[in-house]
Amino acid sequence: MTTRERAHAIARRGTVLSGVMLVALILVYVRALMFTPIERFQGPAQKIFYVHAPAAWSALLAFAITGILSILYLWLRDHRMDLAASASAEVGVAFSVVMLTTGPIWGKPIWGTWWTWDARLTSTLFIFLLFVGYLVMRGAVADPDTRARYSAVLGIMGLVLVPFIHATVFLFRTLHPDPILMKPDKPSLPGDMLVTLLFSFGVFTLLYVGFVTQRYALALLEDLRDEEAANRAVS
């Protein structure tokens, strides 16, 4: 298989996965909205949790993977890792937008305010800005090798930043509700709701995988096209 054929195969796999997961998302919606009980004190708005938390998870996963791929790129200097890292960053932006819009929409009815500048909201905002900065910087650097190096440097710096942001959050003692799931003995979310949430997490995770696969294939194809254009210009 030529590189181009391989890229197309990857694109196809990604598109199929994304397509299936989009259908699965419909199922998540149906389950969350119609077959999950309404929380007594918070009301229907509590259900935003079933899309907000998984979106946040996908965004953070995207970010972590961009960071890890950045390290791998500087170590192995494989150009494809740079392409994959940038793919993950772009998909991360999409999920971050979901996270940052659904978050305040959840916050308004539950806490009484759209935004609190509490440390956790602030740190997710800044992670979004890091993503945006990463992509803007990529757009501003023409040479692919320089772009890959700079992106990797920024990716690693950003990855290391996250534990510091979390420490800042912890020290600041935030308004954000305590994690319901991460308790050592058992999650405080009752059965039905937990199932909905886990289902949603699964769908969002695989949707991330599908999108990144597609975006990576796109990057490969664009790379090929640029290379061919450069070769034609030379000859």
Place this chain on the structure above:
Amino acid sequence: MQYPDNGGYMVAAYVITAGVVVVYAITLWARLRKVK
């Protein structure tokens, strides 16, 4: 009603989530087609 009347927020959040995800999926698909 036992619970607070904040269904509007829920709808808004679910619509936005679907909107962003679907629009992004479409841009990916469209860009893949264009680069062929």
Place this chain on the structure above:
Amino acid sequence: MREALKAAGAIALKDLAVEWRTKTALVSSLAFAVLVLAILFFARDPTAIGVVDVAPGALWVTFTFAAMIGLNRAFLMERENRALDGILLAPVPSSAVFLGKVAANLVFVTTVEAVSLPLFVLFYDVPLWPRLPALALVIAMATFAFVVVGTLLSSMVVQTRFAELMLPLLLLPFLVPPVVGAVQITARLLAGRPLSEGEGWLRLLLAFDIVYFGLATLLFDDTIDK
């Protein structure tokens, strides 16, 4: 090792000498500092918000922005004079170049801070002098944090279009832990609380300094065009 340190020192001195000749960045940073302090003082309802509430934030906004002005000029000058090519052709390890730049930027930023601080006391009338040693420690640690990260980022950004826009965009997320920590500790110090109350924040600052100094030194090599 000694060679590398000597080289770093030479680079630092050269940078500072060039800046001293024109003093443009120094003067604009100081003017900016005064403006920010003044604006933040007046931009509040004096009957509702006491000076002591706004003071720590005002101080650190001033320091942060002054630092960014200083950082941008460092590599901008290099780019204009193509001086960096000369340095890189010499057999100097990139870590020495990085150290030299960090040192020069540190001197620049701390100069601006040292002049802004009395202005701050003057305008805000906060009980700073009794807490000066502790405050100096916090200022040193936070300044080191943003100079280290800022020097690394500005070495990348200066090669791009829209360099002046890119640096704040890329740098600001990294400033959140050190600046939040610095503001928290400064607030406690100005309120007369003991430094030990800010112990968690101090540890955060120290960890940030150590980790990012190490990381930036390692990564600097990849920001240079070979």
